[in-house]
Amino acid sequence: MTDEHLLAGLEQLMTSAGHGPLSLTVDRELTAGANRRTIRLIITPAGLDGGPYAAIAQLVERDDAREGTTRSVLDEAAVVSAARANGVPAVEVLAAGRLPAATPPPIEVLVTREVAGETIPRRVLRSVGAVEDGGRKLTRSCGRALARLHAIDPAAVSLAHEPLPVFTVARYLDHLTERLDDLPDPHPTFRFAINRLAHDLPSDPPKRSLIHGDFRNGNLIVDAADLAAALDWELVHIGDPMEDLAWICLRTWRFGSDSREVGGFGRLDDLRRAYADSGGRWRQDAFEWWTMARTAWWGIGLAAQAVAFVEGRSNSLVHAASGRRVVELEYDLLGLLAARVG
Template structure:
């Protein structure tokens, strides 16, 4: 069924395509799906990825930019030389596939355990932190007038939304209360620099090969705001996967990340990065609580949700380390 739908769609925009093969669903949440397939073509088959919200599905989460905005951002990033999959096609209503887009498939790895431990990536790991700093600088340098319509986020807005979500759960968590109080007290105010913020720049959304970073994925949480937010988010301990002494994704140091960022002509405000690291740690903890609540109350008792939900206790330990005098 899906291959037939894709074949009809591809025939309309890919001259010479003779069909599609190997359509496989990779993932699917409450409102979105990801499919991998090959476009059959006499000049050589094309590996492709479909990312879509099928017709009739509910609206995307409030924080999401939307799939059309995500497609526009990826096109802009690719044109500017940011490692991002090439956009092949944006779905239209007459395709009857819902809302979304088709992009080229990029070979590589997204599983953190493999990236951090397999010999295949041994040569890439020492260079990744600095490289990611440079990529974030390029993302933050994309011209604001060319961006699609996006949410404008500030630290105060973020604190308010996190607290709203946290208060919707049953029972207080003293460490989260402490973190909220710390964030309010240390809110640095609106950033003088307002840029595009990727919003979810971390393991899982980065395709890595033996040669290093190959593509940045999942732009659905993109917004405009403080560029230091992205630098703080990649340093959250939950994305180190056990390599606690390597703050940047478990493979590098903050100094290397900052050096790559500043070498690209952008300034780092380390105190704001620390603020956003605390914010990101609390945000992930609250998100974990939300996963557990959906596991307990929802009709679908997903083991994956339960496994993520239990990690809220890990974020409490991380917050205590961050908020201790001299802690990080």
């Protein structure tokens, strides 16, 4: 698709979403992947509708033949909008739809208003360290944001393409086992952990919630030491709220700032209290179970990245290096398991 077609398509999409008349230019390309591009746009409303503003457009080639392998950005837009409507700091969706492309594959686009702030984890840690209460405000905002997200009735979010996957604890354990069995090399630490997880299975939550799936330092826009927006909703699903709370506390997302359990910037007590104060129900046994399960999942995920490199499906140095990070997650997991094996 030429830039000219792209701009015309985006303008049409924005206009039909009620933001027109306007003119728009591509400021620059932020990321470019095989079938996904992210670009920064400058949008200038015509007439007296205020000054120009920046927006981010995600463009995804949508191969209908491979339905189910990538989440439709239209579905992502529906979830993000529902979250935002319920008070979760999330990006504002300006428009979402298919570009009227002349040639297949069709391109889906999600346009959101640019949110100012920092996302790079170590910079986030530095920026909150610079203010008086450290990461406390950010921690509380994370607890509140997750409580508001988890309060949404998943049935009330209507999706255009496919239903969200549902993970009970038992089903998540099956998923972990399948992922482990897919790896060519043996990983007895993860096998050992899975046995323990099966032994200590907690009860499922009284009601299922919308789960972000990747709510952690690195996917949060942080501005003025507070949460401006949660990003990266691609892994959203239905399941146990404790999954999200465990994930943001994983040691791997503390980026060396280990004494602060929450993303390397906050205390677990502050997160727990903020979550409960906003109506969330904290289940400690499930939190601990998900901490182990998610640590195992990420370790298995890193091992899978290394396999992709070894088998020639990826030539990324990051994926090669992932193979040597697996042991970090094993070490964390064995630490979590220590108290359970006596």
